Amino acid sequence: MLEITDLTVRIADEEKEILRGINLTVPKGEVHAIMGPNGSGKSTLAYAIAGRDGYEVTGGDILWNGQSLLDMEPDERAAAGVFLGFQYPLEIPGVATMTFLRSALNALKKKRGMPELTTPEFLKLIRAKAAELGIKDEMLKRPLNVGFSGGEKKRMEVLQMSMLDPQLCVLDETDSGLDIDAIRIVAEGANRMRGPDRAMLVITHYQRLLDYIVPDKVHVLSGGRIVKTGGKELAHELEKSGYAEFTGKAA
Amino acid sequence: MSVVATRTEAEEQLARQFAKVAPELPGGAWVPAARLAAMRAFGDAGLPHRRIEEWKYTDLRIRLKAAHERAGCSQRKVDAGLLREALGEELASLACIRLVLVNGRYVSSSVPVGHEPGESWKFDSLAAVLGRPNFAWIRHSFETADEADGAAVRHLNSAFVSDGIVLTVSEGAKPALPIHIVSIIDADKPVAVTTRNIVRVGAGAKVTVIESHIGVSVSKNERQVTALTEFSVGDGAEAHHIQLVAGGADVVHLGQWDVSLAATAAYRGFQLTAGIGLARNESHVSFTGPDAKLDLSGLMLGRGRDHIDTTLVVNHTTTGCEGRELFKAVLDDRARAVFQGKVIVAPEAQKTDGKQMAQALMLSEDAEFDSKPELEIYADDVACGHGSTAAELDADMLFYLRSRGIPLADARAMLIESFAADALDKIENEELREAARAITVGWLGVAA
Numbered sequence: 274m275l276e277i278t279d280l281t282v283r284i285a286d287e288e289k290e291i292l293r294g295i296n297l298t299v300p301k302g303e304v305h306a307i308m309g310p311n312g313s314g315k316s317t318l319a320y321a322i323a324g325r326d327g328y329e330v331t332g333g334d335i336l337w338n339g340q341s342l343l344d345m346e347p348d349e350r351a352a353a354g355v356f357l358g359f360q361y362p363l364e365i366p367g368v369a370t371m372t373f374l375r376s377a378l379n380a381l382k383k384k385r386g387m388p389e390l391t392t393p394e395f396l397k398l399i400r401a402k403a404a405e406l407g408i409k410d411e412m413l414k415r416p417l418n419v420g421f422s423g424g425e426k427k428r429m430e431v432l433q434m435s436m437l438d439p440q441l442c443v444l445d446e447t448d449s450g451l452d453i454d455a456i457r458i459v460a461e462g463a464n465r466m467r468g469p470d471r472a473m474l475v476i477t478h479y480q481r482l483l484d485y486i487v488p489d490k491v492h493v494l495s496g497g498r499i500v501k502t503g504g505k506e507l508a509h510e511l512e513k514s515g516y517a518e519f520t521g522k523a524a
Numbered sequence: 525m526s527v528v529a530t531r532t533e534a535e536e537q538l539a540r541q542f543a544k545v546a547p548e549l550p551g552g553a554w555v556p557a558a559r560l561a562a563m564r565a566f567g568d569a570g571l572p573h574r575r576i577e578e579w580k581y582t583d584l585r586i587r588l589k590a591a592h593e594r595a596g597c598s599q600r601k602v603d604a605g606l607l608r609e610a611l612g613e614e615l616a617s618l619a620c621i622r623l624v625l626v627n628g629r630y631v632s633s634s635v636p637v638g639h640e641p642g643e644s645w646k647f648d649s650l651a652a653v654l655g656r657p658n659f660a661w662i663r664h665s666f667e668t669a670d671e672a673d674g675a676a677v678r679h680l681n682s683a684f685v686s687d688g689i690v691l692t693v694s695e696g697a698k699p700a701l702p703i704h705i706v707s708i709i710d711a712d713k714p715v716a717v718t719t720r721n722i723v724r725v726g727a728g729a730k731v732t733v734i735e736s737h738i739g740v741s742v743s744k745n746e747r748q749v750t751a752l753t754e755f756s757v758g759d760g761a762e763a764h765h766i767q768l769v770a771g772g773a774d775v776v777h778l779g780q781w782d783v784s785l786a787a788t789a790a791y792r793g794f795q796l797t798a799g800i801g802l803a804r805n806e807s808h809v810s811f812t813g814p815d816a817k818l819d820l821s822g823l824m825l826g827r828g829r830d831h832i833d834t835t836l837v838v839n840h841t842t843t844g845c846e847g848r849e850l851f852k853a854v855l856d857d858r859a860r861a862v863f864q865g866k867v868i869v870a871p872e873a874q875k876t877d878g879k880q881m882a883q884a885l886m887l888s889e890d891a892e893f894d895s896k897p898e899l900e901i902y903a904d905d906v907a908c909g910h911g912s913t914a915a916e917l918d919a920d921m922l923f924y925l926r927s928r929g930i931p932l933a934d935a936r937a938m939l940i941e942s943f944a945a946d947a948l949d950k951i952e953n954e955e956l957r958e959a960a961r962a963i964t965v966g967w968l969g970v971a972a
Binding site for chain 2: 377381
């Protein structure tokens with residue numbers, strides 16, 4: 274279970290706090306959506322969970338399975354089961370996708386006290402997962418994300434997620450820049466990850482993605498606070514009325 | 525203008541050593557006089573220092589504290605064990621023709637069956653060639669340069685050179701295997717070695733030549749090498765030329781390449797300099813015929829107080845030639861890399877196409893990268909450009925890798941490899957590229 278209590282976060286070098294007291298609980302087995310206007314702090318929340326440098330937690334806590342993530346390095350959080358799907362996955366020239374995936378997987382296995390995969394085991398696993406997402410061998414041979422289209426990058430994020438087998442999946446604007454076919458593929462990949470042992474936090478500006486990844490709960494984030502929580506129908510209401518009501522309230 | 529200065533300790537030592545060893549150095553007929561003239565030319569100018577523009581970042585008067593004694597013979601046999609120790613597993617197992625110098629003397633060759641020297645290629649030791657009279661073209665190689673300022677390394681080399689390889693690839697010949705000239709230094713005390721390789725690639729030929737300068741025993745981390753390579757590429761010939769230098773904080777490597785390219789020749793040069801306390805690799809490229817292609821690149825890896833200087837002078841004197849230069853540096857601690865890239869385009873060198881790039885990855889706030897590109901363009905119909913960058917590891921990329929569970933040290937190593945990759949990718953021979961990558965990764969491993 275993910276439990277976020279009274280979380281305040283500011284970005285280094287900036288006085289103002291971006292998150293101003295977030296309280297959020299996502300039990301295992303549930304998918305929660307965070308919706309909100311631009312600048313409401315959605316990505317800040319994602320980065321705070323994953324432990325990005327420069328996102329300074331000034332108050333509150335983030336507990337995952339009862340353990341605080343705050344003192345952990347990003348790779349330790351990954352080992353604890355946290356996965357962040359990036360809004361803008363980075364291109365890493367000169368690092369082959371396969372090499373990267375294998376290093377990441379084996380690093381996690383090592384930290385989790387599990388045996389590393391042999392080469393045949395790894396190849397078998399990655400081929401199966403890649404096929405599910407329509408990722409061709411040729412893409413796996415290229416440097417990580419280099420020259421990939423927006424859709425290919427997001428599919429690669431989902432491939433990484435399914436390979437690394439996290440228990441807490443945070444998807445940051447996974448739908449941004451994607452056409453409807455690409456959204457469907459990515460959402461199917463994410464839906465395959467749903468299960469009783471996994472919690473998922475889907476961050477999005479638009480309701481569209483939530484037609485495919487149907488959430489158990491929807492939270493509206495505005496001005497660094499969660500201003501409303503509801504069921505999946507809340508997403509549809511927002512689609513009609515927009516965020517004006519909340520931005521007004523927050524200001 | 526000459527600056528009158530007292531001789532440094534190293535200059536004194538070099539003069540004394542020359543007096544002592546000159547009678548034993550190889551070469552009959554004109555050679556002793558040529559050596560003496562070179563030593564005088566060196567003595568007149570002294571070690572290059574910062575007031576000489578080409579040496580402004582690498583002051584040898586200050587940096588070269590002492591000149592080690594000339595290396596004696598090594599007792600070790602050249603066998604698989606020595607090669608593995610010197611070159612590492614990957615480079616030692618490279619499929620190639622191997623010509624081995626130990627302590628500056630040609631010792632042995634290993635040539636796979638079916639690749640023997642003969643009509644296609646042949647070699648001789650420089651010492652043997654110098655022992656014969658009437659080698660006019662070799663004599664030319666020993667003449668002193670007019671401008672004493674830029675020629676210190678050449679003069680020192682001419683004075684002290686003990687041996688090297690004279691390699692000839694015949695017109696139209698295409699030796700299937702790379703030819704690897706290995707210079708190993710093995711001594712139980714600090715020593716100096718001076719070698720010169722002369723490579724001549726005939727018209728229409730195609731060859732890969734590797735030069736490695738490596739030490740074992742005490743010499744692994746402490747040695748002084750002066751190495752000169754003259755490399756000429758004939759009409760329409762294609763040559764790949766790779767230099768690998770690895771060592772430690774007390775290694776001095778003064779290297780010079782003189783490359784000349786005939787019409788439509790294609791030459792690709794690469795220099796890996798890994799962890800050298802004081803390295804200067806100076807390359808001079810001249811074009812003797814039109815439409816030749818030059819691709820010169822390198823990777824400098826420094827930590828501690830390493831000082832690695834790459835200086836290029838590319839002289840476009842004829843039409844339609846292409847020049848590509850890409851040099852990268854990875855610098856940690858207080859290491860310093862210097863890149864000086866002078867490209868001269870003469871008035872008659874129309875249609876010259878030149879691009880130069882120097883990039884440094886700074887792993888420490890105390891590291892320093894001095895980049896001095898110089899374009900001197902006297903022709904009006906040319907496309908020439910240069911760029912230079914110095915950057916730290918990308919924090920966003922680091923976070924991305926770490927968020928996938930990769931520990932900080934590994935993520936850093938991955939990004940450093942990633943930075944180095946496009947320089948290493950200039951090495952076409954895959955096996956050799958992997959060997960160079962292994963040297964790079966090995967160097968990184970020490971850092972972590």
